[in-house]
Each structure stands twice: as structure tokens, then as C-alpha cells.
Amino acid sequence: MAEGIADRPPARRPGGRSARVRAQILAATAELVARDGVAGFRYEEVAELAGVHKTSVYRNWPDREELVAEALLRYAEDLASVADTGDLHRDLVDFLLALAGGLETPFGQTLEQAVLPAHQSPTVRQALSRILDQRVAALRRRVDTAVDRGELPPVDSSFLGEMISGPVHLIVNRGQRAFARTDAERVVGVVLAGIRATAPHD
């Protein structure tokens, strides 16, 4: 295990063969976890799909839950950014559409299932917390900027995040209809208007 840990490049180290191998392994893990679940996927198949030797997987991730956790985090990075075009409404609409797009994938569905408290191992729970923290932090920065610019009254940004992303999770998870841009527009419109209307006057 000491060897495995020493072998890992720092997370921010750019490029290189070893970084490429790790990325391939994480992508393969994401795909197989989506297909077979956290408990069902196999290291042999990860190695085969990633085009690497099985020992590369074992050496880098002796603990399978850490492998899953890291694959979850890698996947979620894409969903943890919020653009700043200067138009808060538009940026939040785009954020919700990216979130819905991510949740609709097989891996997103696996993530939604893993997130249910009954299914959380400590390692996976920790990874999920980090994903949520990243997303909340990205949203907080964007919302704080809007508050500074006077676009929005001071607001609890994690509450704002729950208000706008809750309906996205609900609609995608029910699977009865797609989450469309008009949905995102309505959700963001109602929440921003509601926050402005209920803000205490000073």
C-alpha cells in the first residue's frame, strides 16, 4: 500500500504517461460502475476497458472504494463550474442544464443511487461530500459576485442552490420527461424573483 500511495502523482501534476493512464482508469471505472454498480464492477474489466495491465489498477488504487470515490469526483468536476457572463439568470440556467445533462447519464444515475444514505460507505460518503462542497463553493462564488454587483440581495447561497437544483434532480430522477431549457428558465426565474421579493428591507 505504501508503494501504491508513493506511486501516485500529485493531483495537479500536468500531463505525462502516468496521468494519462490514471485518467483512462478513472473513465473506465465510471463506465463500469454505471453498468454494474459500486459493488458489482470488476478490476479485471476496468483494466481491459482502460487498455492497461491489471496491476496498474491495483497499484494505484488498492482500495476499491477509493477508486470509486475518485471516479465520482473526476466525473463531478464537470458539473462543479458556474460561468460568469455577467448575467446571473443566464448563468444559473446553464448550470441547471449541465446538471440535468450529467444526471441523465448512467453514471449520474449511479451517483444518485449511491447518494441515498442507506448506500453510503464512509469513503463514498466523503467523496460525495466533496462533490457537493465543490458545487456549493462554485455556486457561492457566482452568487456572491452577483450580490456584490447589486444584482441580488444578500442570500444564503447553499439554500439558493438547493432551491434551484432540487427540481432538476426530481424531474430527471422520475424519468417521466426530459428537463428542458424552459424548465430551467422557469425554475431560475421563480427562485430569483422569490428571493428578491422576500429579502428583508434595510
Added chain:
Amino acid sequence: MAEGIADRPPARRPGGRSARVRAQILAATAELVARDGVAGFRYEEVAELAGVHKTSVYRNWPDREELVAEALLRYAEDLASVADTGDLHRDLVDFLLALAGGLETPFGQTLEQAVLPAHQSPTVRQALSRILDQRVAALRRRVDTAVDRGELPPVDSSFLGEMISGPVHLIVNRGQRAFARTDAERVVGVVLAGIRATAPHD
């Protein structure tokens, strides 16, 4: 199978031994599905927990998915009512607290898992649609009354339902904190204010 169906009392028939037995079987099913999942629970244990003979379970529900579906529906009946005290805000807050209470139970969590598209068999999907339809219908009646009374501008009540219940599902499913009355108050406050503020003027 013909015998099994003929044996079933109409859904609204009051009381009687056979109705009592059915209720016991459905409650036992709910408990075991929550513990062992839709695929894992066993008829033998349902019978034992319900205190009935195994043949009573098989005769009434030769199809295990129908048994699960009916247990889901029975459970969900409690969550499908919305009071009318004349105060829309208060009634929606109570609705959200009841929803959160239901989702926090082991059976509620099983329901949340079953609802993910990947897990839906046609029978279970149909049951879930009926649950959602019941809930949407109850909410729609309450919202329509509020619109008639001039408490709220005309609004798409199923959208309103998604807006207020989305954050409840999200917070409960993450399991990082309880959904409290202050959460319900904030959610309903922002959504109603936002709907009023964004309503088209006539």
C-alpha cells in the same frame, strides 16, 4: 391466478377479516422491501411477519411486483393529502413536512431508489406514476382553491409541486441534515413570492 383475483375484495370495501389480512400483508411487505429491496424480500418472511399462512400471500398476489406496487401505493396514500385551513402557505409547509417525514423512513428511501429510471419495471413504474398522480391531484385541488380565492395568480400546479418538493427530496436524500420546519417555511415563502412576482399582469 383467476382464483387469486376473484378472491380480492374491492379496494373500498370496509373492514372484514380479509381486508385486515391484506393490510397486514401489505404492511409486512413494506417493511421487508425497505430492509431487503424490491428484488430481495421473500414471501415466506412476509407471511411470517404478517402472521398469516404463506398461501394467503401467494393467493392474493401471485405476482411479486404487484405486491410491491400495492404496498408502495398503500404507503403513499398518507403522503397524498393536502389540508385546506384557508392559509395556503401554512398548508404547503405542512405538506412538505409530511413529505420529508415519509421520505426519511427506510421505506421512503426504498421508494426513492425504486423511482430511479434504471430500476423501474413496468408494474412498479405504473404504481409510481399513480402515486405521483395522486399527489399532484391533491396539490392541484388545493392550489386551484387558492387561485379561486385570489390568494395566488393562475399557476401550473404541477410545476409549483416540483418547485416546492424538489428541495425536500434533495435535502432528505443527501442525508446530511434533517429537513426542518424553517426549511419548509423558506422554500414555500420563496416559491409563492416568486410565482406572484413573475405572474403576467393582465
